[in-house]
Amino acid sequence: MSYSGYWQFWALLAAVFAALTAILAKVGVSDVNVNFATFLRTVVVVVALAFLLLYTGEFNSIGNISGKSLIFLTLSGLATGASWLCYFRALQIGKASQVAPVDKLSVVFVAIIAALFLGENLSAPAWVGVGMIAGGAILISVS
Template sequence: MRNLMLSWQFWAILSATFAALTAIFAKIGVADIGSDFATFIRTIVILIALAVSLTIIGGWESPFSLSAKSILFLVLSGLATGASWICYFRALKIGQASQVAPIDKLSVVLVALFGALFLGEQLSLGGWLGVGFIATGATLIALF
């Protein structure tokens, strides 16, 4: 079990499971309130949960030990996350979760493209075929 918990696959599957629950819970949660306020509430919960988690595992680090590059890209990542959440909750407010979530998962396709363009990552032919299937599948689910 310990080896399983050290694998990226284990954590990726948990991430996908929690992302699916996020869509369902958020769709119900935004029914009677504004999507931006719902995103704010969600963010507070995440901050508290992370603070508790860091405290329990002893994961707090000095922010002064970070490089300027790390700080810059973590800030940019935070801004992108915030923008993503705001857009996601607005889409859930007006659309069906079963349509919004697959389109949101087109981020997988964009990560593959951006990873290749900006990080020099390489996918095999099978990998690119999989990316194409994800794009096609997400589009089909959202449209039909």
């Protein structure tokens, strides 16, 4: 049975790795400048992905990417960098068990932005779930 087509499988793996990221980063940034820690993390990601692309033969020329895709991927990269810098700073100052749930408010922001700008429709129960995520993140972060 192949899991390559199931978005739920990959999303769950992303969540597991995000959890590991929080715990490993919390320990890693305890006595390191968070900006340098973010740089080091980025270098590791770039090198690992370069090896993956070379191994799978998926390395492509930037010239094969449309201008629109290049602009939005660049903006996404900048947003990722800003997110990582803020996340590492928060982990250095706060508890991982509180920082990570607040960071997951991104789920709430994605639902709202996707509805407003991408025209995605969530059902009423899905909006209740979004509200529960927001409430849960707030409850965990203040306790």
